[in-house]
Amino acid sequence: MKVLVPIKRVIDANVKVRVKADNTGVETANVKMAMNPFCEIAVEEAVRLKEAGTASEVIVVSAGAAQAQETLRTGLAMGADRGILIQCDSDPEPLAVAKLLKAVVEKEGPELVILGKQAVDNDNNQTGQMLAALLGWPQGTFISKVEKTDGSFAITREVDGGLEKLEIKAPAVVTTDLRLNEPRYASLPNIMKAKKKPIDTMTPADLGVDVSPRLTVVSVTEPPARKAGVKVASVAELVDKLRNEAKVI
Amino acid sequence: MVSYTAPLDDIRFLLYDLLDYEGQVAGLPGCEEASRELVDAVLEEGAKFCENELLPLNRSGDEEGCAFENGVVRTPKGFKELYEAFCEAGWNGLSLNPDYGGQGLPKTLQFVMTELICSSNISFGMYPGLTHGACNALELHGSDDQKQTFLPNMIHGRWSGTMCLTEPHCGTDLGLIRTKAEPVGEGKYKITGTKIFISAGEHDMSENIVHLVLAKLPDAPEGSKGISLFIVPKFLVKEDGSPGARNGVACGSIEHKMGIKASSTCVMNFDEAEGYLVGEPHSGMAKMFTMMNVARLDVGIQGLGLAETAYQSAAAYAKERLQGRSLAGPQQPDRPADPIIVHPDVRKNLLTMRALNEGARALALWVAIAVDVAEKHPDDARRQEADDLVALMTPIIKSFFTDAGFEVTNIGMQVFGGHGYIREHGMEQLVRDARIAQIYEGANGIQALDLVGRKLGQNMGRLLRRFFHPVQDYIEEGMTKPELAEFVAPLAKSLSRLQQATLWIGQQGLKDPEEAGAAATDYLNLFAYTALAYLWCRMAEASLANLEGDRAEFHEAKLATARFFFQRLLPKSSGHFSAIMAGKAPLMEMKEAAF
Ligand SMILES: Cc1cc2nc3c(=O)[nH]c(=O)nc-3n(C[C@H](O)[C@H](O)[C@H](O)COP(=O)(O)OP(=O)(O)OC[C@H]3O[C@@H](n4cnc5c(N)ncnc54)[C@H](O)[C@@H]3O)c2cc1C
Ligand SMILES: Cc1cc2nc3c(=O)[nH]c(=O)nc-3n(C[C@H](O)[C@H](O)[C@H](O)COP(=O)(O)OP(=O)(O)OC[C@H]3O[C@@H](n4cnc5c(N)ncnc54)[C@H](O)[C@@H]3O)c2cc1C
Numbered sequence: 001m002k003v004l005v006p007i008k009r010v011i012d013a014n015v016k017v018r019v020k021a022d023n024t025g026v027e028t029a030n031v032k033m034a035m036n037p038f039c040e041i042a043v044e045e046a047v048r049l050k051e052a053g054t055a056s057e058v059i060v061v062s063a064g065a066a067q068a069q070e071t072l073r074t075g076l077a078m079g080a081d082r083g084i085l086i087q088c089d090s091d092p093e094p095l096a097v098a099k100l101l102k103a104v105v106e107k108e109g110p111e112l113v114i115l116g117k118q119a120v121d122n123d124n125n126q127t128g129q130m131l132a133a134l135l136g137w138p139q140g141t142f143i144s145k146v147e148k149t150d151g152s153f154a155i156t157r158e159v160d161g162g163l164e165k166l167e168i169k170a171p172a173v174v175t176t177d178l179r180l181n182e183p184r185y186a187s188l189p190n191i192m193k194a195k196k197k198p199i200d201t202m203t204p205a206d207l208g209v210d211v212s213p214r215l216t217v218v219s220v221t222e223p224p225a226r227k228a229g230v231k232v233a234s235v236a237e238l239v240d241k242l243r244n245e246a247k248v249i
Numbered sequence: 250m251v252s253y254t255a256p257l258d259d260i261r262f263l264l265y266d267l268l269d270y271e272g273q274v275a276g277l278p279g280c281e282e283a284s285r286e287l288v289d290a291v292l293e294e295g296a297k298f299c300e301n302e303l304l305p306l307n308r309s310g311d312e313e314g315c316a317f318e319n320g321v322v323r324t325p326k327g328f329k330e331l332y333e334a335f336c337e338a339g340w341n342g343l344s345l346n347p348d349y350g351g352q353g354l355p356k357t358l359q360f361v362m363t364e365l366i367c368s369s370n371i372s373f374g375m376y377p378g379l380t381h382g383a384c385n386a387l388e389l390h391g392s393d394d395q396k397q398t399f400l401p402n403m404i405h406g407r408w409s410g411t412m413c414l415t416e417p418h419c420g421t422d423l424g425l426i427r428t429k430a431e432p433v434g435e436g437k438y439k440i441t442g443t444k445i446f447i448s449a450g451e452h453d454m455s456e457n458i459v460h461l462v463l464a465k466l467p468d469a470p471e472g473s474k475g476i477s478l479f480i481v482p483k484f485l486v487k488e489d490g491s492p493g494a495r496n497g498v499a500c501g502s503i504e505h506k507m508g509i510k511a512s513s514t515c516v517m518n519f520d521e522a523e524g525y526l527v528g529e530p531h532s533g534m535a536k537m538f539t540m541m542n543v544a545r546l547d548v549g550i551q552g553l554g555l556a557e558t559a560y561q562s563a564a565a566y567a568k569e570r571l572q573g574r575s576l577a578g579p580q581q582p583d584r585p586a587d588p589i590i591v592h593p594d595v596r597k598n599l600l601t602m603r604a605l606n607e608g609a610r611a612l613a614l615w616v617a618i619a620v621d622v623a624e625k626h627p628d629d630a631r632r633q634e635a636d637d638l639v640a641l642m643t644p645i646i647k648s649f650f651t652d653a654g655f656e657v658t659n660i661g662m663q664v665f666g667g668h669g670y671i672r673e674h675g676m677e678q679l680v681r682d683a684r685i686a687q688i689y690e691g692a693n694g695i696q697a698l699d700l701v702g703r704k705l706g707q708n709m710g711r712l713l714r715r716f717f718h719p720v721q722d723y724i725e726e727g728m729t730k731p732e733l734a735e736f737v738a739p740l741a742k743s744l745s746r747l748q749q750a751t752l753w754i755g756q757q758g759l760k761d762p763e764e765a766g767a768a769a770t771d772y773l774n775l776f777a778y779t780a781l782a783y784l785w786c787r788m789a790e791a792s793l794a795n796l797e798g799d800r801a802e803f804h805e806a807k808l809a810t811a812r813f814f815f816q817r818l819l820p821k822s823s824g825h826f827s828a829i830m831a832g833k834a835p836l837m838e839m840k841e842a843a844f
Contacts, residue, residue: 014254029799030799030800030803070286070289070290073286073290074290077290077294185294185297185298185302185334185338186294186338187337187338187339188291188294188338188339188340188342188343188352188354189339189352191287191290191291191294192282192287192352194290195282195284195286195287195290228583
């Protein structure tokens with residue numbers, strides 16, 4: 001079974017994100033970038049499936065700037081077999097990514113696609129679901145466990161108030177939640193081997209996909225700074241403020 | 250908790266913008282794989298491992314320390330698992346020989362990783378550090394058979410290493426050692442004696458411990474010319490290469506000490522333990538020195554590593570701690586006080602830390618690249634040149650970096666005020682951990698004697714020329730660039746003083762060795778300040794060229810730090826110069842009984 005793992009390059013989760021001066025987006029120049037943590041979990045799961053003999057090949061794919069190649073190398077160092085870079089001029093939107101991935105799935109024929117449930121930059125939480133819909137495949141989102149059974153996957157999903165166990169038919173799309181696994185550190189020998197693993201580069205045009213944006217960003221701003229609190233003298237004053245200033249009661 | 254993020258930005262600036270890593274190292278035979286891309290990937294993963302795995306066990310390791318019971322040493326909670334993960338990821342063999350399972354990456358990368366490890370958890374770093382030194386000695390001097398038996402397991406880390414030099418009555422003067430080695434045939438010896446202060450001498454993290462022991466053969470000449478080097482494994486190695494019967498070496502106790510508490514410091518008793526001679530009889534001192542030279546550079550980096558964590562923590566604290574108002578009027582009128590970073594004195598403290606750290610890192614990597622060139626360059630002359638520079642700079646790095654390590658961690662504590670002195674924030678641990686580096690691997694006073702007594706005169710001053718010539722050339726060229734004047738002029742002054750002091754010591758020392766001894770430490774410090782000035786000048790030049798680029802903020806900060814170094818720190822070298830020129834009289838005049 002081939003496993004495809006789409007991964008995204010995002011601003012490192014430990015970096016304090018700054019809004020660009022012209023409010024068109026966030027500052028990414030000279031900011032430390034890393035693989036989206038949910039995608040790391042996806043790669044880890046795929047590599048574990050391969051180590052267990054369940055998967056035969058793990059392919060990592062990323063759509064984005066040329067530097068996404070570094071992120072693919074990280075995936076290869078964790079144990080993926082080869083990479084695909086779909087080089088885009090600007091950050092593609094979730095629907096465009098889903099279409100690109102659909103084209104890759106049709107070329108590669110994986111039985112399982114594992115994505116992160118969301119990327120920590122935009123928190124969209126859409127790509128996996130859109131891809132499953134476009135392919136007409138079953139989807140299992142926010143999973144904390146996945147096992148291959150005969151012709152299907154037994155999955156456990158994290159839902160409000162508990163765990164949901166489902167069986168979905170192969171081929172399928174799943175998206176990872178935090179507790180699926182703890183991603184490994186790449187070992188030095190594997191970092192060195194990763195350099196020699198192949199990465200195919202292509203463009204959206206090669207895949208026949210139009211990635212022009214459909215959304216318009218109006219403006220990006222910092223959240224308002226928290227104002228200092230005030231001490232109230234009495235309950236009556238508090239009630240008054242809640243009613244007349246905050247207008248919450 | 251201390252704050253620490255591996256300073257990869259600064260490291261990349263040094264490797265790629267300043268020191269031409271790609272031209273100097275990536276092209277060397279055996280380093281072809283170590284492209285910039287690979288180096289970046291390795292450093293990023295290494296940084297992640299240090300920040301997320303080593304750092305969290307640093308304070309708990311200090312609180313818990315090592316425990317000794319019935320001859321067994323237990324390392325603090327989590328260390329064993331950490332060590333296993335560290336070895337499994339291949340970090341132990343980063344720059345070691347690929348023929349025996351190492352990764353064979355450049356030494357330059359090892360320097361960087363050593364800094365990151367020491368910043369995160371120096372006590373932990375002692376264990377792989379000692380193994381690393383022992384592997385180097387075995388690789389250079391061991392027989393093929395010895396290498397086959399020990400190196401693969403040691404490079405992996407499954408077996409660890411030690412160096413057993415010190416005895417109760419001798420640390421600096423190893424000529425006095427009493428541990429005996431008696432030949433019993435078949436290349437085997439019985440080793441008997443007591444070693445003290447042996448780092449990683451006993452612990453629970455590796456399957457076997459391979460001791461490299463200095464001992465004397467029955468026919469040994471007196472003094473340091475009569476010392477031989479032996480391998481003494483904790484468990485004898487069976488035919489199939491696995492550890493077998495327990496050898497006659499045991500840990501008698503561990504020391505209770507000021508810092509590096511998670512690193513075991515052991516009394517090791519050798520009782521007719523089976524040992525194997527490394528190389529020729531009576532050649533042990535020279536062999537130990539190959540191990541010690543690497544180790545001395547490593548210890549220098551320990552100082553830098555701790556100092557970096559102290560700086561980062563202090564800088565973060567100074568931006569948050571509200572205390573007093575700026576002398577220029579309130580900066581944050583809506584708050585009860587301004588953050589202490591507004592105060593000139595606090596800034597002086599932070600900039601002292603930063604200028605020493607970044608200068609030291611530049612010097613370390615300049616020398617690190619020379620270590621790779623000395624080892625791998627195809628041209629004999631280039632190898633020799635680089636080797637000379639490393640030999641010259643080794644005592645300077647060991648001594649100056651560890652003195653600075655103590656000073657900087659201490660300043661870091663000062664910035665935290667009373668909160669630095671109590672344990673909670675981890676600042677006092679940095680001070681305690683830094684202190685030992687000034688003592689072991691040859692106390693710093695001994696490093697100064699090595700510089701003055703051995704390195705200055707070696708090959709008619711050839712080693713010195715490896716530093717003086719490139720710096721002189723650089724100054725001459727720099728004089729033609731007006732934008733560099735503010736940096737080149739003080740560098741030139743510093744160099745000319747250093748040359749004057751060198752000449753003075755050369756002349757006086759010939760007549761009276763005590764004069765050289767009296768000048769040694771100040772001379773080493775004057776030398777170090779000049780070397781730092783040279784690298785700060787080059788860094789300032791590189792940053793000036795990049796002020797318009799997309800990393801302007803980084804380069805502006807570099808330049809500000811460079812200016813601080815030249816105007817507020819380098820003047821300290823004048824004090825060292827005056828002290829040297831005062832000669833030995835003020836030191837030797839007082840009668841011993843008066844002390
Ligand atoms: C935590 C720790 C870990 C250690 N780890 C190891 C280890 O793994 N292996 C090992 O073999 N040893 C180890 N040591 C020992 C260490 O290397 C010695 O302590 C060090 O070499 C100094 O020797 P000493 O303590 O006997 O001091 P001494 O040699 O007695 O020196 C005392 C002072 O006199 C000065 N002095 C001595 N001789 C001269 C001279 N000729 N000229 C000028 N000044 C002089 C020294 O600079 C020093 O300041 C360790 C020590 C400690 C505390
Ligand atoms: C072991 C111990 C015992 C103590 N005993 C007592 C006691 O018995 N009674 C008691 O009342 N207190 C006691 N203290 C508190 C001690 O006096 C304070 O810690 C000390 O005054 C420093 O204050 P701070 O810790 O708040 O540091 P801060 O005031 O926050 O200072 C932090 C750093 O900023 C610098 N700084 C602050 N303001 C300025 C400024 N305006 N200009 C330039 N630099 C500035 C300081 O020099 C320092 O380096 C004790 C503390 C300790 C650790």
